[in-house]
Amino acid sequence: MAKKLGFLVNIERCIGCHACEISCKSFYQLEPNMRRRRVTELPEELVGTPVRAFVSTACNHCDEPACKKACPVGAYTKREDGIVVHDQNMCIGCQMCGKACPYGVPQFNPVKKKMDKCSMCYDRLDVGQLPICVEKCPLEAIQIVDYNEVEPSNSVSVVPTFADPSITHPTTHFILPKPGKQTRRF
Amino acid sequence: MHDLPLVIFTILSQLVIGGFVTLWWLDRKKCPISRQSGLMISISLVVLGAISVLISLLHLGHPFEAYRAILNIGVSWLSREVTFYGMFVGLSVLYTWFWLKDEAGKRSLIGGIASAIGVIAIFSSAKIYMIPAIPAWNSVTTLFSFFLTSLILGPLFVGAFLAIRGELSANISGISITALIAAAIVMVVYFSSLQGGLPQAVEAARLTTHQLLFWIRLFTFVIAFAILTFTFKNQYKQNNIIYSLVFVILFVSEFLARFQFYETAIHL
Numbered sequence: 001m002a003k004k005l006g007f008l009v010n011i012e013r014c015i016g017c018h019a020c021e022i023s024c025k026s027f028y029q030l031e032p033n034m035r036r037r038r039v040t041e042l043p044e045e046l047v048g049t050p051v052r053a054f055v056s057t058a059c060n061h062c063d064e065p066a067c068k069k070a071c072p073v074g075a076y077t078k079r080e081d082g083i084v085v086h087d088q089n090m091c092i093g094c095q096m097c098g099k100a101c102p103y104g105v106p107q108f109n110p111v112k113k114k115m116d117k118c119s120m121c122y123d124r125l126d127v128g129q130l131p132i133c134v135e136k137c138p139l140e141a142i143q144i145v146d147y148n149e150v151e152p153s154n155s156v157s158v159v160p161t162f163a164d165p166s167i168t169h170p171t172t173h174f175i176l177p178k179p180g181k182q183t184r185r186f
Numbered sequence: 187m188h189d190l191p192l193v194i195f196t197i198l199s200q201l202v203i204g205g206f207v208t209l210w211w212l213d214r215k216k217c218p219i220s221r222q223s224g225l226m227i228s229i230s231l232v233v234l235g236a237i238s239v240l241i242s243l244l245h246l247g248h249p250f251e252a253y254r255a256i257l258n259i260g261v262s263w264l265s266r267e268v269t270f271y272g273m274f275v276g277l278s279v280l281y282t283w284f285w286l287k288d289e290a291g292k293r294s295l296i297g298g299i300a301s302a303i304g305v306i307a308i309f310s311s312a313k314i315y316m317i318p319a320i321p322a323w324n325s326v327t328t329l330f331s332f333f334l335t336s337l338i339l340g341p342l343f344v345g346a347f348l349a350i351r352g353e354l355s356a357n358i359s360g361i362s363i364t365a366l367i368a369a370a371i372v373m374v375v376y377f378s379s380l381q382g383g384l385p386q387a388v389e390a391a392r393l394t395t396h397q398l399l400f401w402i403r404l405f406t407f408v409i410a411f412a413i414l415t416f417t418f419k420n421q422y423k424q425n426n427i428i429y430s431l432v433f434v435i436l437f438v439s440e441f442l443a444r445f446q447f448y449e450t451a452i453h454l
Contacts, residue, residue, distance in 0.1 A: 103454075
């Protein structure tokens with residue numbers, strides 16, 4: 001059975017240090033305003049009681065990638081393991097993939113004048129290494145999971161600010177923080 | 187503005203296809219159009235078509251690699267638009283050739299094929315934008331508005347041209363008024379659906395109506411409608427000045443509407 005690789009982001013563990021974001025940006029030598037992974041703060045009311053929570057998101061390597069359908073040159077391919085790969089050599093910089101992706105993942109590289117997105121470091125995975133964001137997270141808050149083998153029961157496929165997953169069926173899942181205890185003082 | 191080339195491309199391509207279908211239809215219906223006028227209109231449509239293609243390349247990061255845009259025709263509507271519009275422009279060159287040679291039979295056949303391909307090109311063009319990621323675009327009103335732009339500008343372009351040449355024998359006002367009424371209905375449906383849609387759609391409606399451009403678009407639309415309606419019954423008033431004036435007013439109106447279509451689109 002083919003793999004279905006996806007990110008599993010543990011929001012309970014994430015402290016918003018941006019190490020994943022910066023290590024990826026540094027590793028791939030991205031232009032100043034570009035990020036393949038972004039860390040954002042979530043609304044406090046995420047789990048009922050107020051919590052301070054952060055979420056790290058990148059390409060969701062969707063089951064039905066809108067970028068792949070929109071691209072006029074066929075620069076996107078979905079590998080057998082589920083990773084959606086963008087071939088920059090094919091790209092003509094029409095930016096339609098960025099418009100079509102509900103998560104706005106593909107970004108325009110103003111220097112190369114081509115689109116750019118997370119590749120789940122497939123070349124590292126192919127030689128048995130972890131993606132750079134997974135490796136550099138000090139809290140081990142990001143994992144790569146084969147969702148055909150394991151479906152973590154405590155995860156969800158959507159968090160606030162995340163687009164409706166029924167559009168492209170993203171593979172990214174999230175583990176929500178546990179609600180904190182509220183202490184009442186009389 | 188990054189999308190300006192696309193604003194110009196979509197408006198010009200829809201004008202060209204609408205004009206082409208009108209010319210082909212009038213010619214097919216044996217409306218008297220001299221060879222010289224037919225040739226001039228046909229050449230001007232080919233030139234406008236070629237200009238629209240060149241302008242569309244400006245929004246690409248790598249315009250000289252644009253030829254690759256037909257590779258994903260199996261799934262990508264953008265690929266289909268490029269392919270069908272390219273075929274349309276190519277066939278319109280052939281159509282012009284048959285005006286030059288004055289071969290009515292071949293002209294009618296090629297014109298019919300090109301018209302059908304032009305319609306498919308507009309359909310493909312609209313489908314590019316009907317994507318869930320941008321709620322303000324993801325509606326059948328996008329499809330209707332693209333076709334209506336073609337129906338509003340195309341016949342008026344040919345009508346004004348023939349009126350200037352003194353060869354206008356068909357009443358263009360009727361189709362233009364009908365198209366404007368349909369466009370007004372689509373506009374109402376569009377804003378109603380935005381108001382009742384996702385927060386991004388509501389925001390798009392708010393942004394659109396809060397710009398001066400929207401009111402200029404509405405004003406020009408109403409003025410053009412009024413001129414066409416008042417001159418509808420009187421054939422003497424359907425002259426070159428009226429058609430040219432209404433065409434220019436509506437071109438500005440449609441351009442502003444399309445500009446806002448791109449400018450106020452909010453991503454999910």
